[in-house]
Amino acid sequence: MTTPNESGPVLDAASPLPPEIEAADEKTRVPLAIEDWATVVIMGLLACITFANVLVRYFTDSSFAWTEEFSVFLMILLALVAGSAAVARDRHIRIEYFAEGGSMARRKRLAQFGAAMVALLFLLVAALSVRVVWDDYRFEETSPGIGVPQWWYSIWLPIVSLAIALRAVGLFIRRGRRTMDANDGSAKP
Structure with a gap:
């Protein structure tokens, strides 16, 4: 165990991460x-697709037509998956001045309110995007670049939006169970 310093928290020599990140x-x-693994797989696919396209462009002066369309889809999917992880880890965007100020009961209520609003928003996105997927399927929309059915891409929006909403519901429940330590203001499970 290291000694506390003026610039930050006490770090354990066995742990490479600060305590707030581990928690x-x-x-x-x-x-x-x-x-986490979905992020790794998506990033790996993006890197491989982009690298393959660069090689083909460099050696043949042409490119794979499908790479841009598929890369854009993967980047959107990556943002949604990362958003799910951020919600589950309670790392979504908030104004710390309001979220971390006030009494412990106020902090708990604000954390629950934030989780409830995220859940509501993504349940709404999931419900509305089902209609988009249905329209893509019903009208046989095809993607502009390579002509595959558009619903192959749009089906992931309601699925991942529902996952984000469920993660937010889980966060709401966990924040409801959590008690605050009156001594230092830190959260205790």
């Missing part, structure tokens, strides 16, 4: 590794 991964019913 970010609270116990959840559905493992956070799902989003």
Whole structure:
């Protein structure tokens, strides 16, 4: 164990991460590794596709037509999956002045309110995007670049939006159970 310094928290020599980052991964019913591995796979696919396209362009003066369309889809999917991980880890955007100020009961209520609003928003996005997917399927829309059915891409919006909403509901429940330590204001599970 190291001694506290003026610039930050006490760090354990055995732990490479600061305590607040380690504490970010609270116990959840559905493992956070799902989003972590999905992020790794998507980033790997993006890197491989982009690298292959660069090589083909360099050596043949032409490119794979499908890479841009598929890369844009993967980047959108990556943002949604990362958003799910951020919600589950309670790392979504907020104004710290309001979220971390006031009494412990106020902080708890604000954390629950934020989680409820995220859940509501993404349930709405999931419900409305089902109609988009249905229209893409019903009208046989095709993608502009390579002509595959558009619903192959749009089906992921309601699925991942529902996952984000469920992660927000889980966060709401966890924040409702959490008690605050009156001595230092830190959260205790």
